[in-house]
Amino acid sequence: MKVAVIGAGYAGLAAAVELAAQGIxxxxxxxxxxxxxxxxxxxYRNMALDNGQHIFIGxxxxxxxxxxMTGADPAELLLRLPLQLVIPGRFRLQxxxxxxxxxxxxxxxxxxxxxxxxxxSAARFMSNMRRRGFRLSEDISAGKMLTMHGxxxxxRRYLWEPLCIGALNTPxxxxxxxVFLNVLRDSLAGSRADSDMLLPLANxxxxxxxxxxxxxxxxxxxxxxxQTVLAVKAEAAGFTLEMxxxxxxxxxxxxxxxxQRLAALTANLPELAEARAxxxxxxxxxxxxxxxxxxAATRLPRPMIGLNGGVTQWVFxxxxxxxxxxxxxxxxxxxxxxQTLDHDExxxxxxxxxxxxxxxxxxxxxxxxxxxxxxxxxxxxGLERPGQVTPLPNFYLAGDYTASDYPxxxxxxxxxxxxxxxxxxxxx
Numbered sequence: 223m224k225v226a227v228i229g230a231g232y233a234g235l236a237a238a239v240e241l242a243a244q245g246i247x248x249x250x251x252x253x254x255x256x257x258x259x260x261x262x263x264x265x266y267r268n269m270a271l272d273n274g275q276h277i278f279i280g281x282x283x284x285x286x287x288x289x290x291m292t293g294a295d296p297a298e299l300l301l302r303l304p305l306q307l308v309i310p311g312r313f314r315l316q317x318x319x320x321x322x323x324x325x326x327x328x329x330x331x332x333x334x335x336x337x338x339x340x341x342x343s344a345a346r347f348m349s350n351m352r353r354r355g356f357r358l359s360e361d362i363s364a365g366k367m368l369t370m371h372g373x374x375x376x377x378r379r380y381l382w383e384p385l386c387i388g389a390l391n392t393p394x395x396x397x398x399x400x401v402f403l404n405v406l407r408d409s410l411a412g413s414r415a416d417s418d419m420l421l422p423l424a425n426x427x428x429x430x431x432x433x434x435x436x437x438x439x440x441x442x443x444x445x446x447x448x449q450t451v452l453a454v455k456a457e458a459a460g461f462t463l464e465m466x467x468x469x470x471x472x473x474x475x476x477x478x479x480x481x482q483r484l485a486a487l488t489a490n491l492p493e494l495a496e497a498r499a500x501x502x503x504x505x506x507x508x509x510x511x512x513x514x515x516x517x518a519a520t521r522l523p524r525p526m527i528g529l530n531g532g533v534t535q536w537v538f539x540x541x542x543x544x545x546x547x548x549x550x551x552x553x554x555x556x557x558x559x560x561q562t563l564d565h566d567e568x569x570x571x572x573x574x575x576x577x578x579x580x581x582x583x584x585x586x587x588x589x590x591x592x593x594x595x596x597x598x599x600x601x602x603x604g605l606e607r608p609g610q611v612t613p614l615p616n617f618y619l620a621g622d623y624t625a626s627d628y629p630x631x632x633x634x635x636x637x638x639x640x641x642x643x644x645x646x647x648x649x650x
Contacts, residue, residue, distance in 0.1 A: 235438075258427045276632060335376060348410065385405075401601050481599065512534075
């Protein structure tokens, strides 16, 4: 069996690793030089930055399983912390060291920055959703759902809005309430370990893709870097992948490219018309990462803090996490007024917002803004997404945009890749 995977992001690599572990060598084609897709290392000033500062959670079971399978030890590469949301001087919530669901209930009841009424309201909301199985009869916006259940004021501002934007990368008023509930179900309402925050201690390419590549090479697979697949043609005996360097035939294909590339890549495959139509209706949301290099002694009070009231949402201390002393990374998810600023203006705005929270912060020495303008699809209510199985036999779709309970996250990408691999393993 000859299997091709087009795209070496987390979805494509997950599929390739799962197949290789079962003795099926895979050829992976990646257009870029770096592995990881939209979660990859970015080299700058002899440093390994990232095109996004991702937060993993304990419920990322498939990602953690494949990391272990390929020799990437989560205990060494991820800092595990109990769920904690901290906005200095305004809000603090931390899960209690108790079994679920008491860990979250006590965390909510002792949260700082909320009134007693707001704390009880949040606990009642989670209890109500748990009784309903975190299911809605009809999908609506997350903002509307929260209003219906009295989740307003500081409760909405400091808890639900940051969680929704962080997970779905979509503003609260246009985000899917059902997908947001799916995230809450498997994280906050899961086991205590499921709600843990796992902060990367290495760049995103090192975290899994490099280990996956080594695993594939040791199991008879191959990764072709800087090799763009221009088109896929279906034939009686399989598929032909066309590249500038020539063509190659395969029995089965997993297409793990971003949704924006699907139309051009599958233009010769009429069976993919419905998938192309679904993807053509997608809109997209950005993620901006603002790296600020301060003097080496500069530290945040904890590895990650939140900000509120400006454009900055989360700030990570890469000195504490990635051994890059004095480097802070601010993350701005979803659309907003920051998109009207040029990179120098945005970096200055972020510094000023940090200065308001940390008055002793010195002037940054340099900055770097990495803007993924179409980082994820907009996770809107009732959005229909293509499945991994297609009407074309032996041709599968993998990626965080494919049908899933989850929004566009690393875990949803990995799960889609694993599912494609399992479909191939189960096929005749």
